[in-house]
Amino acid sequence: ITRKDSYPEGEDPSVSLFRDYLRLKTVHPDPDYGETPLLYTEINNTFVTIVTWEGMNPALKSILLNSHTDVVPVFQEQWKYDAFSAFKDAEGNIYARGSQDMKCVTIQYIQAVRRLKVAGQKLMRTVHLMFVPDEEVGGHKGMETFVKHPEFQKLNIGFALDEGLANPGEAFTVFYGERNPWWITVHCPGSPGHGSRFVENTAAEKLRHVINSFLDFREKEKHRLNTSECFTLGDVTTVNMTMVKGGVAYNVIPAEMDVSFDLRIPPTVNLQEFESQIKQWCKEAGDDVTYQFAQKHMNQSVTSIDENDPWWKAFSAACRAMNITLEKEIFPAATDSRFIRAIGVPAIGFSPMNRTPILLHDHNEYLNEQVFLKGISMYERLIPALASVAAFPDEA
Ligand SMILES: CSCC[C@H](NC=O)C(=O)O
Numbered sequence: 001i002t003r004k005d006s007y008p009e010g011e012d013p014s015v016s017l018f019r020d021y022l023r024l025k026t027v028h029p030d031p032d033y034g035e036t037p038l039l040y041t042e043i044n045n046t047f048v049t050i051v052t053w054e055g056m057n058p059a060l061k062s063i064l065l066n067s068h069t070d071v072v073p074v075f076q077e078q079w080k081y082d083a084f085s086a087f088k089d090a091e092g093n094i095y096a097r098g099s100q101d102m103k104c105v106t107i108q109y110i111q112a113v114r115r116l117k118v119a120g121q122k123l124m125r126t127v128h129l130m131f132v133p134d135e136e137v138g139g140h141k142g143m144e145t146f147v148k149h150p151e152f153q154k155l156n157i158g159f160a161l162d163e164g165l166a167n168p169g170e171a172f173t174v175f176y177g178e179r180n181p182w183w184i185t186v187h188c189p190g191s192p193g194h195g196s197r198f199v200e201n202t203a204a205e206k207l208r209h210v211i212n213s214f215l216d217f218r219e220k221e222k223h224r225l226n227t228s229e230c231f232t233l234g235d236v237t238t239v240n241m242t243m244v245k246g247g248v249a250y251n252v253i254p255a256e257m258d259v260s261f262d263l264r265i266p267p268t269v270n271l272q273e274f275e276s277q278i279k280q281w282c283k284e285a286g287d288d289v290t291y292q293f294a295q296k297h298m299n300q301s302v303t304s305i306d307e308n309d310p311w312w313k314a315f316s317a318a319c320r321a322m323n324i325t326l327e328k329e330i331f332p333a334a335t336d337s338r339f340i341r342a343i344g345v346p347a348i349g350f351s352p353m354n355r356t357p358i359l360l361h362d363h364n365e366y367l368n369e370q371v372f373l374k375g376i377s378m379y380e381r382l383i384p385a386l387a388s389v390a391a392f393p394d395e396a
C-alpha cells in the first residue's frame, strides 16, 4: 500500500490505511496483487504473504489470522461511486469493492496487532497473519495449494480465524462450518432430427426431466428454510440452475444438451446418499444421461463450538466480556476455511460487522468507519485471548 502525503484531517489513521488498501485493484479476472512484499514463499507463480509475531512460547501451536487479498468484479454503472475510490459519505460509510469482503478484516488484524505491540503486550502463542490470493476463484492458486505445502505445516497452526459475514442487527455472526459446494453439469444426449417431427428420445425431454428434478428439490428446500424458525441459509441445500447449453438451429433437434447447477450442501447431509439421489434423477430422465463435477467438496469437518473446547471457550468468553452477542451459523458459501478445516485445524469465520447489511459481491458494498474501528478493538481482545489458550497435554 502506497502511503499518501496527506490524509483527511481528523480521520483515524486506521481508516486512511483501510481506504488506501481498498484502492488497490486486486479485482478478478486479472487481479493486480502489486508489489506484494514477498515475505515468505511463492507457490504456482502467485504469492502468499505471511507476517509472524513470535510468541513467548513458540513451540506451542500458533494462531492464524487469515485473509484473502482478491475481490470480485463490479458492475460500475450500478454503483453510486467509483468502486475503487473508497469514497466516504457524510455518515462515514466507505464505499468500495472489498470493504466487507474482506479488506476490512485484513486491516483490522494488522492494526490490532500493531496496537498490541505498541502497548508492549507479549503473547504466549505465536500469531501469523496470512494474506492469500485467489479465494474468490476457488483458492486453487491460494489456500488449497498452500495448506499442502511444507511451509504451511511448519507454521504449526492450532486455530484459525478467517472471514464471515456482516450482521444487519446488533449481534455478530460467527461461522463454525460451511456448506459443501458441488458444481455439476448434467449431459443429456438424444436422437437428432428435423424440427417438424415427433422424434423419440430427444435431448430436450431428458433435459426437462433433469431440470424438474433439481428444481422441485429446490422448492422443497426453500420451503423448509421459510417454514422453520431456527433455520438459516446454511442449514438447507440450495440448488441453482446456472448454465444451459445446446442447440444449433430452430429446425434441428440437437443431439445433446447440457445443464449446470450450483449446489450448496450443509455438513449434516449424507453426501453418498445425496449423490445417489442425483444418479437416480439422471437415470429417470432417460437413456445415457450422465453427470460430471467441476467442484465436489466432500470434507464435512466443522469446528467445535462446545463450551469445553479451549479455543471456542477463549473466543466466546472474550466476546462475552465485550458484551457481544454471537449468532452461530453454517457459512452459506465457500471460503478458504474449508481447506483449513479439511486438514484438521479448527477455524472460525468472523468478520466483525454488525448493524451492517450483507453486501458482499453486491453493488455499492460499503462499511461504516465506526463499525470498522470497533472491529479493531474487538481483535485487540480476541487475539490475546486466543494466544493465551493454555498448553495442551500434547504440546511441548
Ligand atoms: C467453490 S469455489 C468458489 C468459492 C466462492 N467463494 C466466495 O464467494 C463461492 O462461490 O462460494
Ligand SMILES: [Zn+2]
Residues within 6 Å of the ligand: 068, 101, 102, 135, 163, 335
Ligand atoms: Zn471473501
Ligand SMILES: [Zn+2]
Residues within 6 Å of the ligand: 072, 101, 136, 360, 361
Ligand atoms: Zn467473496
